[in-house]
Amino acid sequence: MGLTSSRLQAASLLLLALLIGGGFAMRGHTAPDERSDGPLPDPPVRVLRTSAPDPFAYSEAKRKDFERRAAAGLSHVLYVKSPGGIVASARRTARYRPLIERIARRSSLNPDLIEAIVLLESAGRADAAADPELEGAVGLTQILAATGQGLLAMEIDTGASRDLTAKIAQARLGGRPRRVRRLEAQRRRVDQRFDPKEALEGTARYLISSRRALRREDLAVVSYHMGVGNLTNVIEDFGEGATPSYVRLYFDSSPNRHAAAYRRLASLGDDSATYFWRVLAARSIMRSYRRDPDALARTAGLHTAKASAEEVLHPPGSTPVFEDPEALEDAYRAGELRPFPAEPKRTGLRRARQMGDLARRLKRGRRLYRGLRPESYALALYFTRMVRRAGGGSKPLVVTSTVRDQTYQDLLTTSNPEATTEYSLHTTGYAFDLFRRYSGKRQAEAVQFALDRLEALNLIAWVREPAAVHITVSKDAKALTG
Incomplete structure (x- = not known):
C-alpha cells in the first residue's frame, strides 16, 4: 500500500532527524585526532640546527650561573639522605658556626x-663514623685515620677509639648518660677526629695546604x-697553561672536548667530580x-x-596539569x-610503538599522547645531540612515553606499577621516558x-626505572627553543 501525504511528511521528518542525529554521532566519533573544530595541528618536524649557538656551552661569562645551576641540580641527595631530614641536619650544623668562624x-x-x-x-654529627673499624672517615668533617695521623698531625689511636666506642654504645643501651659523657670525653682525647674543634682545625690545615698547592680555594675544596x-x-x-676554575674544569670537559680530563674525572667513580657542587648546595641550604x-x-x-627532584622543577599546585583529553x-x-614525530633519522629519537596504547580505551587516537611541551621536545633533541657527540653512535634512542592527561594516568595506574597515583609530571608535558x-x-x-651533565646544569631531574629512564625537563630548557 502506498504512503499517504501525511505519512510521507512524517517519514521525511524522521529521515531528517536521523540524518541530523547521525551527523552529531559522526562528529562525536570523528577521526580520533580530530574534534568538531578541526584536526590537531601538524607542525613541521623540528631539529636542532648545528650552526645555532649552544646556550649551555661553557664560557667564563657564565661561571657564576653554572655554579648556581650545579649547586641546585646536585642538591637532591642532601635532602633525601640527611639524617632526620635536612632542617634537623642544618640545625645541628649551625651550632658550630661560632667555632667555624673563629677557625x-x-x-x-x-x-x-x-x-x-x-x-x-x-x-652536623660530631660522632659520625663511616667505618666501624674507625680507619675510614670519622667525625664532624669525616677525616680518614691515615690522613689525620700523617698529613694533619692529629692524635688518633684507632684501637683505643674502637674500644671506647663499644663501651659508649653499651652505656647508651644501659641508660647511663653520665658514663656516656665521660667515655666520649676520653675518646676525644685518644681520637681527635671526634673532637669538633680539633676536627675543624684539621680540616682548615688541609684546606690551607691544598690551597697553597693548587692556588685556588675552589680547587682546595674539591x-x-x-x-x-x-x-x-x-x-x-x-x-x-693557567690553572682553571673548577667550574671550567668540569663543564668544559667532555668526551669530545678536553677528553683526557673528562675521562680521568669519570674514572674516579666516587662522586669526586661532583663534590664541589654538593658543597655549594650545602652552603645554599x-x-x-x-x-x-x-x-x-x-x-x-x-x-x-619523589625519587628525583622533579617536583622541585615543577611544584604541584603551581604547574598546570592536563586533566582530560579535551x-x-x-x-x-x-x-x-607539539607532536612528537616519527622521524628517527632526523631527530635521533624513535617513538615506541606502544606510546599512547591506552588511548583507544578513552576513544581517542594515540597521537594525542605523543607530544611534549616545546621546551621538553627541544631538550630531547639536545639530549640526543649530546649523546651522539659523546661517541654514542647514530642509532636512535627510543622514547616510550611522553604527555598524558590525568584520565589516562588514572587508567595507567591499574596496569603499570611504575605509574604514580599521585601528581605525575607526564600530565604536565614536561616529562618523557x-x-x-x-x-x-x-x-x-x-x-x-x-x-649527568644536564642534571648538573639543572635542566633535568631523572630517575632510573626498571625499563626506562624517567626524565623531567626544567622550564629553563626554553632557551633551546629559539
Whole structure:
C-alpha cells in the first residue's frame, strides 16, 4: 500500500532527524585526532640546527650561573639522605658556626665553605663514623685515620677509639648518660677526629695546604674529597697553561672536548667530580636555613616527594596539569604542546610503538599522547645531540612515553606499577621516558654523560626505572627553543 501525504511528511521528518542525529554521532566519533573544530595541528618536524649557538656551552661569562645551576641540580641527595631530614641536619650544623668562624678567620678561609663541608660530610654529627673499624672517615668533617695521623698531625689511636666506642654504645643501651659523657670525653682525647674543634682545625690545615698547592680555594675544596694528587692530574690533562676554575674544569670537559680530563674525572667513580657542587648546595641550604627555615622545609618536601627532584622543577599546585583529553587537544591547538614525530633519522629519537596504547580505551587516537611541551621536545633533541657527540653512535634512542592527561594516568595506574597515583609530571608535558636498551656500551656511556651533565646544569631531574629512564625537563630548557 502506498504512503499517504501525511505519512510521507512524517517519514521525511524522521529521515531528517536521523540524518541530523547521525551527523552529531559522526562528529562525536570523528577521526580520533580530530574534534568538531578541526584536526590537531601538524607542525613541521623540528631539529636542532648545528650552526645555532649552544646556550649551555661553557664560557667564563657564565661561571657564576653554572655554579648556581650545579649547586641546585646536585642538591637532591642532601635532602633525601640527611639524617632526620635536612632542617634537623642544618640545625645541628649551625651550632658550630661560632667555632667555624673563629677557625676560618685565623686561617683566612671562607667560613661558609667550611660549614658546608660539615653539613655535607656529617650532617652536623660530631660522632659520625663511616667505618666501624674507625680507619675510614670519622667525625664532624669525616677525616680518614691515615690522613689525620700523617698529613694533619692529629692524635688518633684507632684501637683505643674502637674500644671506647663499644663501651659508649653499651652505656647508651644501659641508660647511663653520665658514663656516656665521660667515655666520649676520653675518646676525644685518644681520637681527635671526634673532637669538633680539633676536627675543624684539621680540616682548615688541609684546606690551607691544598690551597697553597693548587692556588685556588675552589680547587682546595674539591681536593678535600678527590685528593690533591688526583686533582693535579686532572688539571694537567686539561692543559691550557693557567690553572682553571673548577667550574671550567668540569663543564668544559667532555668526551669530545678536553677528553683526557673528562675521562680521568669519570674514572674516579666516587662522586669526586661532583663534590664541589654538593658543597655549594650545602652552603645554599645553610643560608636558606638561617634566612627562612620554613621555606627550607617546604623545599625539602618537594625533594623527598619523589625519587628525583622533579617536583622541585615543577611544584604541584603551581604547574598546570592536563586533566582530560579535551585539555590536551586545546593545548596542541594553542601551541602549548607539539607532536612528537616519527622521524628517527632526523631527530635521533624513535617513538615506541606502544606510546599512547591506552588511548583507544578513552576513544581517542594515540597521537594525542605523543607530544611534549616545546621546551621538553627541544631538550630531547639536545639530549640526543649530546649523546651522539659523546661517541654514542647514530642509532636512535627510543622514547616510550611522553604527555598524558590525568584520565589516562588514572587508567595507567591499574596496569603499570611504575605509574604514580599521585601528581605525575607526564600530565604536565614536561616529562618523557627513555627506553634503557642501547646499541652498545658506548651509547650507554654517552647517555649517562648526557644525564649527568644536564642534571648538573639543572635542566633535568631523572630517575632510573626498571625499563626506562624517567626524565623531567626544567622550564629553563626554553632557551633551546629559539
